[in-house]
Amino acid sequence: MGASLLDDVLAETLDPAYAQAARRHAARAAVTEGDEVAPRPERRRRAQVLVALVMVIAGLLVAVTYDQAVTKSEGRDQIRNALVHDIKRASGVSDDLATQLEQLRSKVGATREKLLTASTAGQKALDDLARAEQAAAAEAVTGPGLLVTLANAESSADQDPVGATSGEAAGGRVRDGDLQLVVNALWAAGAEAVSINGQRLGPTSAIRFAGEAVLVDFRPVTNPYEISAIGDPDTLSSRFLAVPEVSALASVAVTFGMRFDFAQEDHLSLPAASTPELRVAHAESPEKSAPASETPGG
């Protein structure tokens, strides 16, 4: 017996039973000295057949397992292809529906405009609507403004590449809070419209952190983050810099090597925010509110 289990495993690669059988044969040969213990021919034949049979089974096992593995991977491929096909078809349908919605919206808008421009009250309502739509980021806008860029710290060459990744993850990474801070400062500075990496921010937009990615309206945006804000560039930049949190963020950015700079732009174009969720509104009327109070718990 070896010193340890591992030694045994490494040293004894041949089944010890073979050696034992050989020893047994030798012992028997020694006992029946002289007349060579040649096994009887029919026994030899039987042993050969048995060995061949075992080999057939071994071959069968190998072939069947190989077959199984191949068909399994084939089936997986088939399922994957089918799923990809389904996804493509579904997203095609959703794209079609989105364009259809867009067409219908513009048609509704045109009809509304045609009907309302006739009267002064209608004209006033239309103006109100335009203001509301602009505030709700429902329309694409262009104009001069401020472009703020935030970017993760680049891992410098003289740092240990292995150690640097953890350090970078801790400090030099732009977080959702930084983007929120910049966006809030821009709103406070009088920005009329704000977008992050081409994602327009509406009144209900959220900037969140999920794992490694920053999500704007549940859609991921990636480093570097370009925040465009429309407004008068001069007042926007001076008021933006006056916000105390911005100077705090600037010093943090310097400490951790993050990129944080801004530029005045003459021409920025921001897309419309993602289509707001449709909600059904009910007119408030006395007859209708009466049955509503009958609902349990109301």
Next chain:
Amino acid sequence: MIPIIGLAAGVLLGLFLDPTVPLALQPYLPIAVVAALDAVFGGLRARLDGIFDAKVFVISFVSNVVVAALIVFLGDQLGVGAQLSTAVVVVLGIRIFGNAAAIRRHVFRA
């Protein structure tokens, strides 16, 4: 010679007959194959060493396959199936490797 013909016949039989394996046994096929390979390599080495014994070979083959599958089955029941099959593969792999090296020494004298 006969064993090699048997092996080839088994492979061809498996490929052409395409037998279906019960679903419950399918997870144990790969491990059974590794065990079978171990027995076959052991037999081949014993043959080259001049101590081949048909009885030992047949018994070691059958018990190897059954025990390997049984260990993995037991592991599955205990929730450590993946780890136990890794253990079986490591041990049998080392043995196959060692036997292959011994066979190589016999064949190439190096």
